[in-house]
Amino acid sequence: xxxxxxxxxxxxxxxxGMRAAIEAREAGLSVALVSKSMFGxxxxxxxxxxxxxxxxxxxxxxxxxxxxxxTMRGSKFHNNWRMAQLHAQESPMRVWELETYGAxxxxxxxxxxxxxxxxxxxxxxxxxxxDRTGLELIxxxxxxxxxxxxxxxxxxxxxxxKLRVFQECTITxxxxxxxxxxxxxxxxWRETGDPIVFDAAAVVLATGGLxxxxxxxxxxxxxxxxxxxxxxRAGGTLIDMEFVQFHPTGMVWPLSVKGILVTESVRGExxxxxxxxxxxxxxxxxxxxxxxKYADTEAEADGWxxxxxxxxxxxxxxxxxxxxxxxxxxxxxxxxxxxxxVFLDVSKRLDAETIKRRLPAMYHQFKELADVDITKEPMEVxxxxxxxxxxxxxxxxxxxxxxVPGLFAAGEVAAGMHGANRLGGNSLSDLLVFGKRAGAGAAxxxxxxxxxxxxxxxxxxxxxxxxxxxxxxxxNENPYTIHQELQQVMNDLVGIIRIGTELQDALTKLAELKVxxxxxxxxxxKEYNPGWHLVLDLENMHLVSTSIAKSAxxxxxxxxxxxxxxxxxxxPKWRNKNxxxxxxxxxxxxxxxxxxxxxxxxxxxxxxxxxxxYLSEEEYAQLPKEVA
Amino acid sequence: MGYRAKxxxxxxxxxxxxxxxxxxxxxxxxxxxxxxxxxxxTEAPDLAVRWNCxxxxxxxxxxEVNGIPKxxxxxxxxxxxxxxxxxxxxxxxxxxxxDLVTDVSYNYKKAQEVPVFEGPKDLAPGEYRMQQEDxxxxxxxxxxxxxxxCQNTCHVIRDHEENKKVFSGPRFLMRIAELDMHPLDTTxxxxxxxxxxxxxxxxxxxxxxxxxxxxxxxxxxxxIPMKERVVDxxxxxxxxxxxxxxxxxx
Ligand SMILES: Cc1cc2nc3c(=O)[nH]c(=O)nc-3n(C[C@H](O)[C@H](O)[C@H](O)COP(=O)(O)OP(=O)(O)OC[C@H]3O[C@@H](n4cnc5c(N)ncnc54)[C@H](O)[C@@H]3O)c2cc1C
Ligand code: SF4
Ligand code: SF4
Ligand code: FES
Numbered sequence: 001x002x003x004x005x006x007x008x009x010x011x012x013x014x015x016x017g018m019r020a021a022i023e024a025r026e027a028g029l030s031v032a033l034v035s036k037s038m039f040g041x042x043x044x045x046x047x048x049x050x051x052x053x054x055x056x057x058x059x060x061x062x063x064x065x066x067x068x069x070x071t072m073r074g075s076k077f078h079n080n081w082r083m084a085q086l087h088a089q090e091s092p093m094r095v096w097e098l099e100t101y102g103a104x105x106x107x108x109x110x111x112x113x114x115x116x117x118x119x120x121x122x123x124x125x126x127x128x129x130x131d132r133t134g135l136e137l138i139x140x141x142x143x144x145x146x147x148x149x150x151x152x153x154x155x156x157x158x159x160x161x162k163l164r165v166f167q168e169c170t171i172t173x174x175x176x177x178x179x180x181x182x183x184x185x186x187x188x189w190r191e192t193g194d195p196i197v198f199d200a201a202a203v204v205l206a207t208g209g210l211x212x213x214x215x216x217x218x219x220x221x222x223x224x225x226x227x228x229x230x231x232x233r234a235g236g237t238l239i240d241m242e243f244v245q246f247h248p249t250g251m252v253w254p255l256s257v258k259g260i261l262v263t264e265s266v267r268g269e270x271x272x273x274x275x276x277x278x279x280x281x282x283x284x285x286x287x288x289x290x291x292x293k294y295a296d297t298e299a300e301a302d303g304w305x306x307x308x309x310x311x312x313x314x315x316x317x318x319x320x321x322x323x324x325x326x327x328x329x330x331x332x333x334x335x336x337x338x339x340x341x342v343f344l345d346v347s348k349r350l351d352a353e354t355i356k357r358r359l360p361a362m363y364h365q366f367k368e369l370a371d372v373d374i375t376k377e378p379m380e381v382x383x384x385x386x387x388x389x390x391x392x393x394x395x396x397x398x399x400x401x402x403x404v405p406g407l408f409a410a411g412e413v414a415a416g417m418h419g420a421n422r423l424g425g426n427s428l429s430d431l432l433v434f435g436k437r438a439g440a441g442a443a444x445x446x447x448x449x450x451x452x453x454x455x456x457x458x459x460x461x462x463x464x465x466x467x468x469x470x471x472x473x474x475x476n477e478n479p480y481t482i483h484q485e486l487q488q489v490m491n492d493l494v495g496i497i498r499i500g501t502e503l504q505d506a507l508t509k510l511a512e513l514k515v516x517x518x519x520x521x522x523x524x525x526k527e528y529n530p531g532w533h534l535v536l537d538l539e540n541m542h543l544v545s546t547s548i549a550k551s552a553x554x555x556x557x558x559x560x561x562x563x564x565x566x567x568x569x570x571x572p573k574w575r576n577k578n579x580x581x582x583x584x585x586x587x588x589x590x591x592x593x594x595x596x597x598x599x600x601x602x603x604x605x606x607x608x609x610x611x612x613x614y615l616s617e618e619e620y621a622q623l624p625k626e627v628a
Numbered sequence: 629m630g631y632r633a634k635x636x637x638x639x640x641x642x643x644x645x646x647x648x649x650x651x652x653x654x655x656x657x658x659x660x661x662x663x664x665x666x667x668x669x670t671e672a673p674d675l676a677v678r679w680n681c682x683x684x685x686x687x688x689x690x691x692e693v694n695g696i697p698k699x700x701x702x703x704x705x706x707x708x709x710x711x712x713x714x715x716x717x718x719x720x721x722x723x724x725x726x727d728l729v730t731d732v733s734y735n736y737k738k739a740q741e742v743p744v745f746e747g748p749k750d751l752a753p754g755e756y757r758m759q760q761e762d763x764x765x766x767x768x769x770x771x772x773x774x775x776x777x778c779q780n781t782c783h784v785i786r787d788h789e790e791n792k793k794v795f796s797g798p799r800f801l802m803r804i805a806e807l808d809m810h811p812l813d814t815t816x817x818x819x820x821x822x823x824x825x826x827x828x829x830x831x832x833x834x835x836x837x838x839x840x841x842x843x844x845x846x847x848x849x850x851x852i853p854m855k856e857r858v859v860d861x862x863x864x865x866x867x868x869x870x871x872x873x874x875x876x877x878x
Binding site for chain 1: 641655656658659674675676677678679680681682683684685686704706725726727729732736739740745747751753754756757758759760763766771772773774783805810813816
């Protein structure tokens with residue numbers, strides 16, 4: 001069996017995995033970077049709008065404190081404050097670093113990195129390249145990795161001496177030594193179906209999101225939540241799984257592209273949302289907590305684009321959960337567009353040339369996939385499952401997973417940074433900040449080990465049997481059908497608006513699907529066989545779905561990306577409670593955990609009236625006098 | 629609205645293979661990749677195909693549709709007549725692994741051989757200053773999604789396996805141009821394209837440009853300027869100006 005030994009194996013070559021690989025290699029480690037798809041194709045490549053970092057290039061009032069404050073507000077004060085702080089403080093340097101790797105962002109007149117407006121960000125903050133920022137990020141990191149390989153070639157004679165990319169290689173199990181620390185990973189080559197074993201002292205999970213559990217999603221086939229499944233099975237803990245972000249604007253027509261993202265930059269650049277009656281309905285949905293920050297007339301909203309100091313921002317730029325729910329309500333009330341969305345129009349504010357320059361990918365996407373010319377007519381858009389705030393529980397400084405020594409997690413697969421709702425642009429910066437920290441965390445961990453963990457043959461054997469079993473079991477259930485049914489269950493019963501009874505139904509249906517999953521059959525051999533791959537992914541999607549449904553039942557309130565029709569209010573008692581998932585007795589179990597309390601110096605960044613809206617009375621009373 | 633389309637899809641591996649016929653439902657607004665996925669979900673669960681974004685952003689789903697190099701996710705079914713037979717085959721310039729999946733490792737090797745960006749040593753992160761008009765040229769080339777359709781099309785390698793050793797193809801010649809035009813790159817790349825990557829083999833047929841899904845003007849904006857530069861650097865006033873004002877700090 002093919003077997004390799006590395007200091008660290010990084011699973012996932014999106015922004016987080018690549019940044020971790022760079023850091024780990026620069027710290028002197030030997031690194032394997034493994035990805036399901038080809039190098040440079042990870043989901044990150046699809047990101048459009050930009051990277052949030054308080055560089056203050058457009059408005060000198062910006063700074064990490066302001067970014068921190070916006071992130072806390074966006075998350076409904078439910079995130080890990082330390083992660084939000086590190087993220088706000090370090091993201092500017094992470095972006096500037098990209099320039100030294102060769103990135104070419106759009107520029108300001110002074111030649112600095114240009115920054116654009118985005119929902120929930122007080123100042124223009126997103127570094128971008130038109131609407132293809134993810135591509136720039138991926139390519140830049142990819143080329144940095146090539147640069148490190150070129151260095152290694154000079155020193156060791158081979159490009160891949162110390163940092164090797166294993167592409168189209170899927171990891172199916174993590175393996176631990178007898179004392180319970182991570183010792184390696186097991187996987188298969190997609191092309192040949194042959195097994196591959198990695199001996200490693202540390203593993204970084206950077207496997208990205210899990211949107212493929214839902215029917216309408218902006219995620220690619222890779223978003224099957226593998227990292228969540230791997231961590232759960234290895235003894236890790238998940239938190240915040242109920243918080244799933246439905247992006248307000250996905251394409252709704254044609255059906256075959258339903259769910260594909262329409263970047264928030266369309267609204268950032270002045271796009272307006274209207275219903276079938278032509279009304280700018282977002283004015284009707286400004287929640288109380290945000291009333292003082294958003295315009296209540298069209299005149300003021302329009303004025304903001306040219307004079308942001310004297311006008312409040314348009315309600316189209318409210319955090320995503322608010323906009324998604326508003327669109328959902330409009331459609332339900334019968335005021336939707338012909339294909340069940342609402343209208344998003346940028347053609348009235350910007351001229352055709354400006355639209356093509358600032359939103360080239362969107363222009364292209366609508367023209368080629370929907371025959372719609374966005375410089376002349378409105379788009380039809382509706383909510384799409386986009387991002388998961390929840391994921392693996394980690395230590396903020398090192399990204400070490402809670403409960404599994406030697407296992408680290410960064411990027412979308414990790415949780416804590418975004419709490420109940422993520423702001424646009426905060427993911428790409430999260431990948432860079434915590435990707436780097438994961439690489440450094442793994443290096444520090446390995447240096448602290450007195451002996452290297454040893455992988456037992458027995459552990460390898462178990463992983464091998466499990467991975468190859470589906471090829472031989474000869475069942476008659478079709479994995480594609482089961483996948484579609486799973487997605488339908490999640491869409492219908494665990495979607496944007498949730499109800500306790502429906503969530504229970506979802507769990508019943510998921511249990512039935514589990515039984516049928518035991519009877520799937522796979523046609524064909526192990527060479528590049530997507531049917532077999534799907535069977536393996538299904539186990540992870542099922543764990544993901546079960547975790548989301550169980551967490552959603554547990555949280556009896558509405559907050560950010562979790563809306564309960566039977567508990568419509570945000571309840572301060574729930575603010576500092578994480579719903580945590582773990583494996584026991586062969587199934588996902590939940591328990592409650594307390595979030596760490598915001599320290600006084602950071603609490604002082606907020607008005608007391610604002611803190612009062614989120615904190616429970618007891619918490620508020622505990623704040624030091626000078627804050628409260 | 630919907631109809632049954634006739635498809636022929638190349639099935640096979642490195643040793644043997646043939647076109648296999650399928651009849652599949654097609655709905656309004658669908659693209660070739662949707663139909664391939666439907667074949668996979670209903671008739672041929674082991675049909676191998678690469679894709680990721682389904683929106684023309686990742687460059688994974690390259691293939692030849694009726695012999696024309698294309699992204700399957702951006703090829704609308706309404707560009708064919710319902711009675712047409714649609715033939716989908718793997719990219720021809722690269723060895724087949726299985727069905728529509730080819731071995732594109734040639735491209736990753738060539739990528740490894742282009743020396744990466746080297747910024748000025750005296751500028752710290754955060755101190756880079758560049759004007760939009762100076763970065764715009766390289767930005768055009770950085771739109772590349774690495775679908776490798778241009779590589780697949782260029783006759784220098786499409787029909788001449790032996791040239792792969794000495795010729796990096798339009799994608800990576802363009803990468804050299806991109807770095808050469810980067811306002812802050814400090815590496816001397818004047819002769820790199822010609823001497824190390826086979827620019828001389830290109831006879832500017834523009835076939836690469838024609839198939840680029842990102843509509844990058846590969847030949848006009850990257851390859852021809854580089855050729856001119858190789859022929860005579862001194863006699864090109866625009867280029868000369870370009871290289872002397874490379875570093876603009878404000
Ligand atoms: C259309 C779209 C637009 C977006 N725009 C923005 C934006 O403008 N700004 C912003 O901040 N965020 C944006 N986001 C969110 C952001 O892009 C993602 O959250 C982020 O890219 C995730 O990065 P990642 O590194 O965690 O994982 P990914 O980029 O998803 O990469 C995951 C990697 O893990 C690998 N992998 C997964 N499972 C396995 C396995 N079992 N074995 C081996 N490898 C595996 C995959 O192959 C892949 O390489 C957008 C998202 C979408 C979908
Ligand atoms: S222009 Fe040059 S690189 Fe492009 S296809 Fe023709 S010969 Fe090949
Ligand atoms: S230059 Fe165009 S055709 Fe060539 S790889 Fe890049 S995107 Fe594809
Ligand atoms: S699937 Fe990404 S370009 Fe076609």
